[in-house]
Amino acid sequence: MSLGSRDLTIGVDLGGTKITAGVVNPDGKVLSHLRVPTPHQPEAVGDAVASAVDQVRQGWDDVHAVGIGAAGYVDERRSTVRFAPNLGWHEKPLRDLVQRRCGLPTVVENDANAAAWGEFRYGAAADHDDMVMVTVGTGLGGGIVIAGKLFRGRFGMGGEIGHYRAVPDGLPCGCGQHGCIEQYASGTAHTRRARAAAAADLRAAAGILALGDGTPDGIEGGHITQAARGGDRFALELFERTGKWVGQVLADLGSVLDPAVFVLGGGVGDTGELLRRSAEAAYRARLGGGKNRIFSEVLTATVGPDAGLIGAAALARLS
């Protein structure tokens, strides 16, 4: 038995609609992969995770730990999911459940943190010690690495970058506040902007409308990306506008966190130059005292959709 094989771990990405699990080696390579739907009953989800772990480890004798990235607030001991609206959970002791069921040491981590760690270890930020990952997906998530370590905050909630206030008296947010940056720099905001702009100028939006059902409200995020890749001016301008908000996020976080590198991920962040170019320009234009500071690099995520799973597996190896 080789040393390498002795160091396999399992990573799990636990989301509101699906559970993905994989056996991962120290190089971040996924050796086997499983995807199952997330059960609708909150009380069934823990068992489904344990079953997925058992199933995917079949044939791999040398797995020695499990890491789970869960869509929710995870406590600072990386053990309990404090609150996960998409899973219907409050104070769920997930670590103990999986450990008992699978007989493997287990850690639980916030899913955005896990994805950030995957990107830090194996992706765009692999050459750096300090990173802020900015995930522009349905919402706006984040993960922070400081001096080579994942930053969790005192109570495990660190890195929630989507909920500082960007607009006084602004749009209501699901978190209970108004004007959170997530309402402006996210895929949801991107699509909302597209629909409003199309309703105001149907002619300019003709290209993008043709990709959906022809109505402004039928525009989906994928249509905007597809049209922009084809050079559609209306879609390109939407990326410019969303990019400006994302660049504002980089400037805001940069002034406080001063990282070596920002990595953009998520469905909208991961569109290469479409978003990155305008986000970086806005970041540079809006960083306070920018002329006397060193700018952080602004990169795009490279690990792909399994970053969370791979990162969770790597975190399991550390503990």
Added chain:
Amino acid sequence: MSLGSRDLTIGVDLGGTKITAGVVNPDGKVLSHLRVPTPHQPEAVGDAVASAVDQVRQGWDDVHAVGIGAAGYVDERRSTVRFAPNLGWHEKPLRDLVQRRCGLPTVVENDANAAAWGEFRYGAAADHDDMVMVTVGTGLGGGIVIAGKLFRGRFGMGGEIGHYRAVPDGLPCGCGQHGCIEQYASGTAHTRRARAAAAADLRAAAGILALGDGTPDGIEGGHITQAARGGDRFALELFERTGKWVGQVLADLGSVLDPAVFVLGGGVGDTGELLRRSAEAAYRARLGGGKNRIFSEVLTATVGPDAGLIGAAALARLS
């Protein structure tokens, strides 16, 4: 000669108007203290710092290091002051200059970071491992401690909490941007608000106007504090309003940094319950997802005006 005395260091607080230096023991006690004005000529300031060090160490044989907290951007090697508008400096190699002149190992640190370290080691946050210090003085400064270590960011600029954007299209800021939080949550904003409110309602402001020259523009920060301490309703409302902005700062930073404790300092922050009470209430009301999070403690600084000097001395001891 006792072991204790062998561990003396010198701390320096280098500001735009004055230089303070002190011999400090490991308990944070200032054994001797010196204050001199900062020279107007930028090229004379380095020598003045070295002279202050030499002067204050007279009679203390066992000083073994120097720590300097400087009002400016300091590089990540804690050696060069990159930019200090109040000192007229660009790329000033302060560490080498002082080391050469005084023959003592020296570290240079941002002054707000030094003050935060002083508060962390000897003051309000002494029982915690993670702290964010929020200094509400002329501007809005900060210092961040994570896992017992001072956080500096990749390029030394971490903890600049005053320059994220709080108001789109907002007030112009000295950093070149618009709408920075410093324009709303600082002593300058506090006084500006007082003057405008007084101009709009001279009768309600009568108490506070009587403390100055009788005109709205003659109102100074000290008048507001003095009147508020006496129960003046107009002044108390100003603290309420500024406290709300400061509480917004805590909510914004808290959502990202999730610290164990916030410590309020600076001329406005350090007014005890006048500011702290409303700041904490606003923080709790505005923290996104607050109902499912653990709130950080909100405390007031306790070390006093020498926190920067004492913190710099303690940092010198570490290196």
Added chain:
Amino acid sequence: MSLGSRDLTIGVDLGGTKITAGVVNPDGKVLSHLRVPTPHQPEAVGDAVASAVDQVRQGWDDVHAVGIGAAGYVDERRSTVRFAPNLGWHEKPLRDLVQRRCGLPTVVENDANAAAWGEFRYGAAADHDDMVMVTVGTGLGGGIVIAGKLFRGRFGMGGEIGHYRAVPDGLPCGCGQHGCIEQYASGTAHTRRARAAAAADLRAAAGILALGDGTPDGIEGGHITQAARGGDRFALELFERTGKWVGQVLADLGSVLDPAVFVLGGGVGDTGELLRRSAEAAYRARLGGGKNRIFSEVLTATVGPDAGLIGAAALARLS
């Protein structure tokens, strides 16, 4: 039969929940009065109005015209209700219906305009030629009188003062936009603010909470007024804050319309000095170029809840 009695008209106030009708003499005195609920079926509302007119005119032979103030957009010919969400109407030819059914010349007017006219002819603005009425009720409505004539705009929609944009990227409004001033300067905003402030500081809100069911969400507008009248500090501060927004409305409209007088009405506007004092102070503080302008008077409405009915009756007399 006296000349006076020959000049009677009927005024109708047609709202989403009730219809009030009255026979009114040229001095604005209501000689008889009727109130019935508004039918739930949109197609029954027109008949209900006509019936109310027929009913209330019983015994008054000398009624010669009908004026109807309707809660909705009314066209510039004062004939058709273009859109009335609370009545379920689109393009409803109300004038023809009532004229045919009752055999009396009829005019239809927007209800806020009718109330403004009532206040202009018989109330607070009776000594002036130019008035802006600002109705702070559930929403924020208005009515404008210029050179002694009711201002309607080219298409009948003039005087919709609640829907200019006061906050970029602000709160969503029922009109389809974001950040309309109505979201900040209205009874709804007043109550929303009270609930949020109470949730953030239950102790300070104890007095106001005791008037309702004890929970922040149980606070109603009437509780705030009642508590404020009793000197409750928490409630008085809410009036201060809402008054500032209303004063902003006066400053915004004043800079464009420069009226002789503003009249505050509606459930929140009509609370006497509670709102008027802070609204006037904010208006004076915020009017652009105020030092070189003449300030308009700021008064409170005096005609009472029948202002719309009385105004509609007076408008019928004019046509």
Added chain:
Amino acid sequence: MSLGSRDLTIGVDLGGTKITAGVVNPDGKVLSHLRVPTPHQPEAVGDAVASAVDQVRQGWDDVHAVGIGAAGYVDERRSTVRFAPNLGWHEKPLRDLVQRRCGLPTVVENDANAAAWGEFRYGAAADHDDMVMVTVGTGLGGGIVIAGKLFRGRFGMGGEIGHYRAVPDGLPCGCGQHGCIEQYASGTAHTRRARAAAAADLRAAAGILALGDGTPDGIEGGHITQAARGGDRFALELFERTGKWVGQVLADLGSVLDPAVFVLGGGVGDTGELLRRSAEAAYRARLGGGKNRIFSEVLTATVGPDAGLIGAAALARLS
């Protein structure tokens, strides 16, 4: 002597840098024209106006009145200039001075009102009874016509459309307030935006920079127009952005004033489709309740730079 010639009047446009005067016939045709610089001494300006009137009327026996459009606040009797910062005047009785010196009945009017009247009588709005003119020049000025009459407000200050608050806590304005719409929808804002955008992305701005001295701060309004006319994408986007703010102005004013037509004028407003197209699109997208309202027409001014002079001459004919 023909009837036509008997009806000549003189119009004067009195600005901070120049005085223009002309003899104008009832068709709005300028028969003779004079331009002289405005004296620097405030006390010399009145005489300079009278001299210009005397000079330009040489050879025209049948002039019977004078109209003056002055850059300042004019009182409601159209007699005294209350405040004119560019002329250095406070409470200047200009009408009496010119009447006495020239022996002709004289009226004084605000210059933006005079220009609006010129456009209303002879230009883009000649077919309408209700108009709002929006002058996007150095600042943001306006003029309102209601039912065929120039609207002045109770104290002569009506139509000051540039100073309602568009952004809470926004940019400081010369009028003493913060966040006035003039700071966002004016030529000054247009140029400021161009400079900031160019500084942030020199490459994209190359075309526009080449028209000036090559630096962002050297960009002038004329460069933006010139580049945009040549199809430069960077310049076109600036017009899009400024057009959105101007469209917001139309939506804000439209919701209150509901005019038949908006006329865009001034150095930026008068650039044809460059501004008009995006302003109209934004107006339609942002008018509250737009789906149930009739949109006003949005036109560009057609009378040209003498609109103020011609309008003043026409106003003189009325009185």
